[in-house]
Amino acid sequence: MKHIKKISFRFFFIYFLLTIAPWFWLDVIPGVSYLTRIYTQAVQWIVFRFNDWFLHIKDKLNTEGYGSGDTTYYWAEFYTIIILSLVIAILWNAFDKKEKESKSLSYWLHNLIRYNLCFVSFIYGSIKLFALQMSFPTLSQLATPLGDFLPMRLSWMFIGYSEPYQIFSGIMELTVGVLLLYRRTIPLGLFVGLGVFINVFVLNMCYDIPVKLYSMQIVISCLFLLAIDSEKYLNFFVLNKPTVPITGYNYRFTKRWQRIGRIVLKSTFIVLVVGFSFYDAVSQYQESKKLETSVIPPGIYNIKTFKKNNQIFAIDATDTMAWKDFIFEKGKLGSIKTADTTFMNRYGRAYFIYEADKAKQIIHFKESMSDSVPLFGMKYKFINKNLLQLNGVFKKDTLFFELIKSNKTFPLAERQFHWISEANR
Template identity: 45%
Template sequence: MQETTTTWSLFGRISFRFAFIYYLIYFNPLGLISGIPGMYYLTEAINYPFDIFIHWFNDNFLHIRKELVPMGGSGDTSYGWAQLYSFLFIACIGALIWSILDSKKTAYPKLHYWLCILLRYSLAGIAFTYGILKVFAMQMYFPNMSQLATPLGDYLPMRFSWMFIGYSTPYQMFSGFAEVMVALLLVWRRTALLGALLAIGVFANVAMLNLAYDIPVKIYTLNLLVASMFLAWQERSRLFAFFIQNQTVQPSELYEKYFSKKWQRIGRIVLKVVLIVMSFGFGTYNYYQYYLEFHSNNSKILEPIQPGMYHVELFVKNSDTIPESLADSLRWRDVIFDYNGSGSLSAQDSSLRMRYGRAYFSYLPDSLGTQLEWRLSSWDSLPVATFKMQMPEKDQIILTGKKEEDSLYVVLKKLKRHFPLTERQFHWISEANR
């Protein structure tokens, strides 16, 4: 399906029609300019008919779930699978109709050129978005104290993999630089093939992580991998001649398109600059601002609480003293106040955010240090619990107040708990396994 080929094979024509329809739907071209004011709503308006079809197709044929769960934190929801099957079905039917109505056409060099352009810039924008996040080490975070205090066996594979990558900032930045390089190489015509080959390596690694650790972005990353392979496949003759036959190859003509009119040549440059500035320039600036905000020092706001792990020495609930017991899942055993205003406690508490056996909350003391509020999240306006706070001695906190319908009196004692993982040890010489 190369542009220089005057007559394509029957399989080449049919497969191109399928790929053109599928990728035109999956990588909506308006997504490249959705950041322009007003364009986002146009993109959503175009997606609306597809949304109606996806629900109809599922209700009448797929029956994946009676009620499709929309994509959000997970891309592999029932809606995500219904969308994938719907797009494949539309592409198949569209390719069949196209083949019947346009059976005499022997090649599609112009459409082929624009399809490759769409895939190049779509993959470049996606790779840069994920890459720049990793360059600033903000996609995966270093495990916080609550996570460090959670038994390893309580974690699900995805969270385990997230902490594995977040633990090492250099490794995360390295993988981010690889994704940014994919974006930069794909943007320029002369390095587009190298970018496609690097994209195969990068997205194959990401897809394997998603499959091996049950990370719910499998559909998306596999699509990115296949699209990268599609771009590299368009240069298969040159790749085979160079790497297998050890022959000299001519420069690629895949992305060489001559525009006869001056306004077309100027428009091409202007559009490319706009896309680069919007995707790369604004993206880098926004993530850098987020990076500065995330790493801002909030220690003054959280005073007088000293972050750390606190043992619950005394737990009185509705005037009843509840003794410490490993068999009691409702009694607090320890409370962690982390550095960023988040906290957790070791107990089963459905009024808080339960994750991996711990109940999570956000905390904020008042300016006098005599009252402490717990919220489900830092952006919530109303607290789930409000305590009077006393600190009779160093490393001791006494909380008195109500949580839901329960009156609580809790005495906390800070532990000198050290997690060796936080040392981020590195040794050039290792005499034995650690």
């Protein structure tokens, strides 16, 4: 039984060390990023070998992700870490036959997980506090039929719709971070954190949000810290028995430089993580609230007249490649109702970025913000405040659009709230 307990502890020590990878926290130090890149390449080589030899998840693992944390590579990495952790723990136990585990090892494991949970809580909590993680549905999204959306986008919009709910979520995550910073409030922080992060994990699972693996690992972290001291929690909360304080987060440093070092490291963590999280969130919030001077007023623009090579064409509603309307958003964003893959096509609309040259009265259409060369350009002219003309060359064809701004409104965009509702609405 003692051997199983020792192997289990050492397994989790290696598992959390590899999944958290705290050395990436040092990337801000010049030169460290070079070493972490070498580490990343080495890990990828091991994961690919393990996948070839044992896992066989897929012939070619996807290391790109494009924003997803649940790619074949990440799952292969997760299984590889489990195998490595078990093998190393067994070998460690074979060569190190001490009957009792080092107290310092337990201290470092407790605090590694604890500060990682703090890190996650402050990073995500601060952006939710300013309602920045999930944005309010855009005009393009409001104009898209509900059934066209995938579950993740639906969940993103329903959380983004309500700023108070998102801010509440941020406050709860920040509360977890604050409670975990202080040893006396760690137990309360873990119980609150378990509730907060299980909710996030279940959302990811039920709405097919591709952060399932990462959120699961956060929940595992909370469960592990609660399980390792489960007897004390059980006595206090369930059995109504006396118990003793939790000591896994404490260690008696005998040397003065060690005590000073602990204070300096904790202070540095608070300043960098808490300070940077709020600084970054405030900067993003201020940027989002800047008054915009876009040449095209935001709105839905229906096509009144369409000419191709100077010949008038009626818009065919059954032609999926036809451009059926234009939507111009704040932030120089927009979309066209079409399946045309010239642009990034999502949920039945083609999304674009536009830059305006006011002097020449030309709009340059781009696929993404990072594009240095536009896809094409069109001259714009306002006949009146509601009538806009666009004309230019697209794929060797000369196109002319006369657009009329729609006065359509969306009840969802009104952010309605009623204390009293006489019936379901």
